[in-house]
Amino acid sequence: MELQPGSVVVDGTLGGAGHSRRISEQIGETGHLIAMDRDELAIQRAEVLLSGTPTTLIHGNFCDLPEYLPQLEVTHVDAILLDLGLSSDQLADDTRGFSFDANGPLDLRFDTTRGEPASRLVQRLTAEHLADLIYEFGEERYSRRIARAIVGARRTTPITTAEDLASIVRRAIPHNKRDRIDPATRTFQALRIAVNDELRSLENALRRMPDCLSDGGRLAIISFHSLEDRRVKEAFRDDARLEV
CATH class of the missing domain: 3.40.50.150 (Vaccinia Virus protein VP39)
Structure with missing residues (x-):
């Protein structure tokens, strides 16, 4: 500069x-x-x-x-x-939910003193709204399949950790349709963008x-x-x- x-x-x-x-x-x-x-x-x-x-x-x-x-x-x-985007410190903090395999809370907020954590978002949104969000902010072509899987899973058990959500998303995307990146990448990006506006x-x-x-x-x-x-x-x- x-x-x-x-x-x-x-x-x-x-x-x-x-x-x-x-x-x-x-x-x-x-x-x-x-x-x-x-x-x-x-x-x-x-x-x-x-x-x-x-x-x-x-x-x-x-x-x-x-x-x-x-x-x-x-x-x-x-x-x-x-x-723009995440810092390495945020990604390394298992209590924030930014890492897919973290067993801590599914939060995804940059400012944990404000707003709604991602765990609440995935619990309250309809399948249609979730699909639109994941498609718009994650550019995920399997957004509707993922949204249905999230809604189906939460009927049995609340989705509270990053690991919970990542497992659901990975199961929803066919193995032969996966990219080189982790299948959960775009969904996590979408939720993070939404939670933090x-x-x-x-x-x-x-x-x-x-x-x-x-x-x-x-x-x-x-x-x-x-x-x-x-x-x-x-x-x-x-x-x-x-x-x-």
Whole structure:
């Protein structure tokens, strides 16, 4: 992002603080790093990892950046970085449900203090709504078969762990129709996106963040899957405030 000493930079997806540590080195003691994450555990870890750096930590959604800047007496920033998707710390935490084989709760929330965990979602949605969700957010061609399997399984036993759900999804997809990725991948992606309202957050950020940038400021976004990638590319193509 061609950062200079003294730059004011936002890392909107703090995660394990890898990007933030590199940014803090580049902007130096005269700079200001604003590091945000919806995951409270990421904020707590960063208090140690970024200790001694000119960093403000915010437990919040990056799409709400315009509300936070006035509180920090910051009018514009020189650069914003978003690295979308999961962090390695979240994936490794068996209590969060992001790993398919975890025997912990099927949660999937980035912010465990807000919203509805995925276990409740799979218990209350109809087969039709589940199928639509898995197809729209997971681009899963076997969404209806998977949704029927989930509804059938929950009639007998509540689906409470990631391992429970992954087993149901794997059984629902024929062996001869499977891709190289784990059969549960797209279903977990869909539920995670729904639980965290990820695409709406991204759309709001793309609409609002350009106004937070100073003249010549840079917005850098690392996308993970096609649903994110499509929205980012469309924004950079259609928004006159953004230049590639």
